[in-house]
Amino acid sequence: MSNDFYTIRLNTIRGNEEIPFDLYVAVGNRLVHYTRAMDAVEVDRLRGLKNHGVKKLFIRPEDESAYLKYLEVGIEALSNKSVAVEDRAARASDTLIVSAENAEKNLDTEVGYESQLRQLEQISGFIGEDRKAIKGMLQASGLSKDTNQHSATVCSLSIAVASKLEGFETKELTELAYAALLHDIGKARLKFDYNRPYEELTKDQQRQYQQHPADGVGLLAGKPFISPRILGLIAGHEEYGEGRGYPEKKNLFQMDTAYQILSLTNKFDRFCTVKNLAPFQAIDPFFEQNAAFYDENLIGTLATILT
Ligand SMILES: [Fe+2]
Numbered sequence: 001m002s003n004d005f006y007t008i009r010l011n012t013i014r015g016n017e018e019i020p021f022d023l024y025v026a027v028g029n030r031l032v033h034y035t036r037a038m039d040a041v042e043v044d045r046l047r048g049l050k051n052h053g054v055k056k057l058f059i060r061p062e063d064e065s066a067y068l069k070y071l072e073v074g075i076e077a078l079s080n081k082s083v084a085v086e087d088r089a090a091r092a093s094d095t096l097i098v099s100a101e102n103a104e105k106n107l108d109t110e111v112g113y114e115s116q117l118r119q120l121e122q123i124s125g126f127i128g129e130d131r132k133a134i135k136g137m138l139q140a141s142g143l144s145k146d147t148n149q150h151s152a153t154v155c156s157l158s159i160a161v162a163s164k165l166e167g168f169e170t171k172e173l174t175e176l177a178y179a180a181l182l183h184d185i186g187k188a189r190l191k192f193d194y195n196r197p198y199e200e201l202t203k204d205q206q207r208q209y210q211q212h213p214a215d216g217v218g219l220l221a222g223k224p225f226i227s228p229r230i231l232g233l234i235a236g237h238e239e240y241g242e243g244r245g246y247p248e249k250k251n252l253f254q255m256d257t258a259y260q261i262l263s264l265t266n267k268f269d270r271f272c273t274v275k276n277l278a279p280f281q282a283i284d285p286f287f288e289q290n291a292a293f294y295d296e297n298l299i300g301t302l303a304t305i306l307t
């Protein structure tokens with residue numbers, strides 16, 4: 001149906017503002033022209049689409065770069081308090097998912113890297129400044145159904161936890177956010193359904209699965225603009241508890257705070273998906289099962305953010 005079209009996310013479209021490209025909406029098996037370039041869509045009309053369960057819209061492929069520019073402007077406007085915080089949070093959340101979808105392509109060039117970096121700084125600012133931002137983002141994204149959604153949620157949760165703690169400088173925070181967004185990029189190479197419970201995978205599949213942090217580092221290692229710190233965090237994101245993770249079976253004391261945050265938010269979002277629980281409901285059962293494997297203060301901070 002939409003082979004010739006480029007899929008975009010509804011929440012990234014801003015109401016009452018000119019949109020520099022034509023929009024199409026899916027009706028059954030067809031794409032229907034929705035608005036013309038330079039038209040504005042009223043906020044209520046966008047809400048109406050959302051209420052009908054529409055999550056995606058479509059644009060012509062030649063408009064892709066105009067859309068990416070439009071996203072940049074939208075992210076810069078996250079601090080605009082005249083727009084409801086829920087709408088800004090939904091925009092931030094969907095923009096992160098789009099970034100996770102396009103991560104490999106974005107990182108082809110240093111320009112792409114820098115633009116992604118600015119986006120993460122803006123989103124970090126938004127989460128740090130407004131208490132309601134992270135809740136709105138989690139609400140908008142819902143349960144992680146695929147790796148891109150998962151990466152976006154791990155990224156926003158990592159930013160939220162780190163912003164609550166003292167001692168994180170902007171650069172450290174952005175590197176953590178970047179690593180969180182990219183942490184599972186190595187999974188793209190897996191040729192089997194890795195979303196099944198780990199115990200159900202064959203021995204060979206488990207071995208391949210455990211390679212995904214290293215595969216991710218391998219994919220990114222040739223890019224000089226990606227810092228060793230980001231690569232290190234990706235390599236270590238499956239380490240947790242006292243030697244329970246992989247590949248190095250590290251103990252907690254061998255992992256600095258940023259490593260622990262990434263490990264914690266990664267496990268937590270996975271827990272929500274597997275148990276089919278919203279983050280707000282998952283915190284207590286997660287705490288019961290995992291309190292022994294993480295720093296109490298970190299889990300406590302995560303709980304504070306969610307309640
Ligand atoms: Fe992972």
Ligand SMILES: [Fe+2]
Nearest residue numbers: 150183184266
């Ligand atoms: Fe993950």
